[in-house]
Amino acid sequence: MIRFDSVSKEYPDGTVAVGGLEMTAPTGKITVLVGPSGCGKTTSLRMINRMIEPTSGRIWIDDRDTTTMDAAELRRGIGYVIQQAGLFPHRTVAANIATVPMLLGWDRKKARARALELLERVGLPTSFADRYPSQLSGGQQQRVGVARALAADPPVMLMDEPFSAVDPVVRDQLQDEFLRLQGDLGKTIVFVTHDIDEAIKLGDQVAVLRVGGKLAQIAEPARLLGHPVDDFVADFVGRDRGYRGLGFQRAPKLPLAAETTARLGDSAEQVRAAAGTEPWTLVVDEGRRPLGWVNTEQVAGTVSSEVLHRGGTVASTNGTLRNLLDAALSSPARRGVVVDEDGTFAGTVLAHQVLDAIESERAAAAAAQPAGSAAR
Amino acid sequence: MNLVLTWLTDPAHWAGEDGVPHRILEHLTYSAVALVIAAIIAIPLGLYVGHTGRGKFLVVNVAGAARAIPSLGLLFIMVLLLGPRLSGDAAFVVPCLVVLAVLAVPPILAGAYAGVEEVDASARDAAKGMGMRGLQVLLEVELPCALPLIFSGLRSATLQVVATATIAATVGLGGLGRLLIDGLAVRDFGQMAAGAVLVAALALAVDLIFALVQRYAVSAGLTGRRTASRRSRPKASADSTLITIS
Ligand SMILES: Nc1ncnc2c1ncn2[C@@H]1O[C@H](COP(=O)(O)OP(=O)(O)OP(=O)(O)O)[C@@H](O)[C@H]1O
Ligand SMILES: [Mg+2]
Numbered sequence: 001m002i003r004f005d006s007v008s009k010e011y012p013d014g015t016v017a018v019g020g021l022e023m024t025a026p027t028g029k030i031t032v033l034v035g036p037s038g039c040g041k042t043t044s045l046r047m048i049n050r051m052i053e054p055t056s057g058r059i060w061i062d063d064r065d066t067t068t069m070d071a072a073e074l075r076r077g078i079g080y081v082i083q084q085a086g087l088f089p090h091r092t093v094a095a096n097i098a099t100v101p102m103l104l105g106w107d108r109k110k111a112r113a114r115a116l117e118l119l120e121r122v123g124l125p126t127s128f129a130d131r132y133p134s135q136l137s138g139g140q141q142q143r144v145g146v147a148r149a150l151a152a153d154p155p156v157m158l159m160d161e162p163f164s165a166v167d168p169v170v171r172d173q174l175q176d177e178f179l180r181l182q183g184d185l186g187k188t189i190v191f192v193t194h195d196i197d198e199a200i201k202l203g204d205q206v207a208v209l210r211v212g213g214k215l216a217q218i219a220e221p222a223r224l225l226g227h228p229v230d231d232f233v234a235d236f237v238g239r240d241r242g243y244r245g246l247g248f249q250r251a252p253k254l255p256l257a258a259e260t261t262a263r264l265g266d267s268a269e270q271v272r273a274a275a276g277t278e279p280w281t282l283v284v285d286e287g288r289r290p291l292g293w294v295n296t297e298q299v300a301g302t303v304s305s306e307v308l309h310r311g312g313t314v315a316s317t318n319g320t321l322r323n324l325l326d327a328a329l330s331s332p333a334r335r336g337v338v339v340d341e342d343g344t345f346a347g348t349v350l351a352h353q354v355l356d357a358i359e360s361e362r363a364a365a366a367a368a369q370p371a372g373s374a375a376r
Numbered sequence: 377m378n379l380v381l382t383w384l385t386d387p388a389h390w391a392g393e394d395g396v397p398h399r400i401l402e403h404l405t406y407s408a409v410a411l412v413i414a415a416i417i418a419i420p421l422g423l424y425v426g427h428t429g430r431g432k433f434l435v436v437n438v439a440g441a442a443r444a445i446p447s448l449g450l451l452f453i454m455v456l457l458l459g460p461r462l463s464g465d466a467a468f469v470v471p472c473l474v475v476l477a478v479l480a481v482p483p484i485l486a487g488a489y490a491g492v493e494e495v496d497a498s499a500r501d502a503a504k505g506m507g508m509r510g511l512q513v514l515l516e517v518e519l520p521c522a523l524p525l526i527f528s529g530l531r532s533a534t535l536q537v538v539a540t541a542t543i544a545a546t547v548g549l550g551g552l553g554r555l556l557i558d559g560l561a562v563r564d565f566g567q568m569a570a571g572a573v574l575v576a577a578l579a580l581a582v583d584l585i586f587a588l589v590q591r592y593a594v595s596a597g598l599t600g601r602r603t604a605s606r607r608s609r610p611k612a613s614a615d616s617t618l619i620t621i622s
Contacts, residue, residue, distance in 0.1 A: 051505055076507035086502030090520040090595035100506050132597030148506075 001027045002048060002156065002190060007057035009043050009213070017043040018213030020057070025205075027062075027155075028186040032203035034193055035236070040213030041192040045158050048190060049078045061156060076100055079149030079157035079187070083165055085141040087133035093119070093144050094129035100152040111151075118147035123177055139170040146178070150185070157189045164193065175201060196237055200225065200244065208233050222248035246322035251315070252357050254324070256338055256347025264291070268299045280333035283308055288344045290314060290337050314339055317346055321361070325354045379566035380573055389570075394554065400578060402550035406469075406541045407582075410476030411534060418481045419526065422488025426495075426522070427514050435489045439482035447540050451475045455547055468547045479540055480533035487529020491522025524598055527590045531583055538579040542571075552578070 002025040009018040017040040025031035033041045046052040048059055050071045059066045066074055087096050097118055098111035106114075116126045122143040133141055142162060149157055163171045163178075179202065182189065193199050199206045200221040207218040210232055217229045225245040228234035234241075259282045262271045275281045275296040283291045283303060292308030299307055314337045315327035327336030328351040335348035383389060390396050425431045454471030462470055495518050503517045545553030555571025558564075 049505060051501070072507045072509050074507075075505055080502065080505035082498055082502060082505070084496075084498040086496070086498035086500075086505075088499050088503070088517055088521075088597075089496065090517075090597045092597070099503075103507055103512075132595070132600075134597060134600055145502075148502075 001025065001060075001062055002031075002188060003060040004044070005058045005060060007044070007047060007054045007059055009040070009047060009052060010055045016212055018047070018054075021213060021215060023207055023215055023218060025188060025190050027188045029204035030182060030189045030191055030202055032191045032193060032199040032206045033209060034196055034199040034206055035209035035216075036211060037194060039209045039211045041194070041209060042160055044209070044213060045160055045190055045192050048156075048158055049075045049080060051075075076103055076152065077154050077156070079154045079159075081142075081145050081149045081157065081159040081162045083161040085133075085138075085145035085162075085165075087141055087144055087148070089133050092130050092132060093124075093136070096133065096144060097148045097151050099148060100154075104152055114151060115147070118150055119144075121150070121181065122147045139166045139174060142166060142174060143177075146181075155188055157187045159189065159191045161193055162191075163198070164195065171198075178202065197244075200237075200247075208236055243322065243325075246325060246358065247320050249321045249358075249361060251317075251319055251321050251324045251354075252361070253317075254349050254353055254357055256349060257335065259335070259345070259348055261288075261345065262294060262303055264303055264305060266303045268301060268303070271299055271303060272296055278333075280309075280335075282333075282337065282345070282348075284345050290339065290345050293332050295332075312337060315349075316341065321354060321358055324349060325351060325358075328354055380569045383564075383566035383570040384573075389567075396574065399550060399552050399554055400574070402544075403538070403541050403552045403575075403578065404582075406472060406476060406544055406549075406551055407534070407537045410473050410537055410541075411480055411530075413473065414477040414480035414484055414533060414537075415530065417477075418484035418529075419488045422485045422526075422529075423492055423514060423519065423522070426489045426492025427510070427518060432489075435485055439486050442478060442482045445478065447475055447479055448543055448546065450478065451543055451547065465549070468544075468549050472541075472544045472547065472549060475543070476537050476541060480537050483533040483536070484526075484529045487525045487527075487532075488522065491525030491529075492518045494525065495521045520595060521598065523590075523594045527586065527594065531586050531590075534582055534586060535579050538582055539575060542575060 004021045004023040007018060007021045008016070010016045019040075021040075021044060023031075033044060035041055043052055047054050048061075048066070050066060054067075087093075088099070091099075094112055094115040097115035098106075101111040101114055102108075112129075116129055119126050119128060124140060124143055124147075128136070128140070128144075133144070136144065142165070145162065149159075163174045166174065175198065191199075191202060193202075203221055205218060205220055206224050208216045208224070210216045216236075217224060217233045219227075222245060224233070225237055225241040225248070228237055228241075260274045260278070261284045262274065262281045264283060264285070271281055271294065279296050280293045281296050283294050285291055291305070292310040293312060294303055294307055295309065309332050312331040312333075313323070313327050315323035317338055317340055324336060324338070327338065328334065328349055329336070331337060331348075333348075335350060336354070337348055338346045340346045384396075392398070422435065425435050451471060454474050455468060458471050458474070459467040492514075499517060499521070500513060503513045508516065541551050542553030542556055544551040545557040552571050552575050555574070556568050559567035559571060
């Protein structure tokens with residue numbers, strides 16, 4: 001647990017970057033600091049490992065006051081990941097990862113073995129071990145940065161916009177892997193971003209800061225989207241928050257409709273005969289995993305992968321209401337494809353069914369929570 | 377050109393106290409001692425200034441001003457100042473070394489300072505953030521990353537010092553400058569030209585040695601030379617490095 005106890009930072013030029021911050025980052029959870037540029041996120045983060053010294057207040061890690069500890073020792077026990085990765089250009093990937101273990105006096109062999117293990121952990125081939133950072137892509141460098149921070153298995157990790165310098169596709173991938181990794185490791189993480197979507201996706205709890213380093217709201221993502229405390233937070237969490245909030249609600253069991261399905265290589269006549277008047281037919285593979293929709297009226301010859309309509313998203317039976325609604329809305333047949341956990345086709349839903357489910361969930365929630373107590 | 381060849385191929389010029397090998401040895405000794413003194417002063421100072429950011433002003437201005445000092449003038453002043461306090465050869469050798477060292481300090485200082493200054497700020501931040509102490513950051517990150525510029529400072533100082541060490545002869549000392557001074561006295565242009573050629577050749581040879589040392593000292597991660605593993609070092613010719621740094 002990391003606890004900010006009325007922590008303030010005033011820079012020598014008089015800028016108050018953080019003003020009386022009171023906040024707790026619980027053990028084993030991801031706490032995201034988010035807010036507009038210059039609101040003091042980086043300053044708050046860097047005060048935890050004393051890269052910046054607070055002007056007043058204290059920061060506790062578990063029951064230790066960080067100001068009483070030797071700064072270098074403190075930092076060796078805290079993973080630190082920054083935006084530009086900050087890899088050492090003169091050291092190989094393995095040597096970079098082994099930095100903290102070597103500082104802690106591990107022997108070379110053990111440190112290298114650990115480095116190789118971590119390379120795999122963050123999804124890089126161990127053949128990268130003897131490369132130099134300049135031979136890696138931005139996304140790969142960032143992975144090495146994460147591996148390096150994890151090397152000595154610190155219980156606490158600080159991450160300052162670690163994924164913001166890579167393109168959106170890679171970012172998404174890195175975020176997913178990061179969540180998977182955290183699922184295994186359960187570190188106490190403080191994560192800084194200016195991207196509210198990233199905050200909502202990654203955070204177990206999200207702290208929204210306003211300029212001057214004041215805490216506007218700290219809450220679980222769903223709560224933040226559903227119940228912003230004021231206009232500032234509401235504005236900051238942005239548009240579509242009703243829709244995005246669905247991303248935190250597990251889909252209830254809905255009645256799924258069966259579909260006539262076709263296979264690649266089926267002839268157009270076969271497909272038309274099976275479909276009757278229905279203009280779209282779902283194509284599945286040998287394992288009954290959905291491949292896409294085919295337009296029954298337009299298909300000629302045989303069903304090939306070129307004629308498949310792939311625009312529709314696929315929801316999982318244990319996915320969220322947002323996944324389900326999106327599957328229905330994106331399907332050319334207007335029927336959203338739902339699959340089982342193993343990816344096999346389970347059935348389809350219509351948008352109005354999902355909306356009905358949303359309605360009844362909300363009605364149930366309102367009944368459980370009397371009016372007036374909704375704000376907190 | 378013929379005069380030079382004739383002079384250089386005359387075996388009489390290659391033997392004894394005034395022979396070419398002995399002159400080269402003297403020349404190299406003055407240069408090496410001056411460079412070592414300059415490096416001992418300038419490298420730590422440059423690293424310190426780069427690391428702490430203190431005294432940037434000093435480095436930029438003093439280094440600039442020192443470059444403008446005329447070597448020959450400084451040599452005569454030094455001989456006048458220091459000469460009477462020293463005895464024997466030292467009366468001339470010490471002033472000469474001082475002048476050469478003064479000449480060598482600015483490029484080495486600027487190289488060491490700029491090398492550390494230009495280290496990627498995020499690498500430095502990460503080093504500190506992972507728990508390296510000040511000296512560890514300097515020795516394990518800043519110094520290795522600064523090596524290319526430290527070498528380039530050393531090499532440009534070396535070229536200057538080797539070329540300028542000819543002034544030793546003007547105060548009666550040895551070195552390749554003797555060929556120039558003595559040649560001038562007897563109007564032996566072959567000897568003078570041969571002296572100039574030898575100085576240039578020596579400077580290039582020393583630079584080549586530095587280039588080789590640099591290849592081994594500087595991490596391939598900084599030069600981008602090596603691609604995969606430690607063993608697959610390509611055999612690029614050393615002269616490619618020689619041209620890149622003046
Ligand atoms: N060394 C410094 N000296 C003076 N002011 C500073 C210093 N570092 C940061 N500040 C100021 O403190 C405030 C908070 O800065 P900080 O870097 O913590 O913001 P941030 O929330 O991380 O912003 P961003 O999203 O742009 O990274 C800003 O107004 C900034 O200008
Ligand atoms: Mg920041």
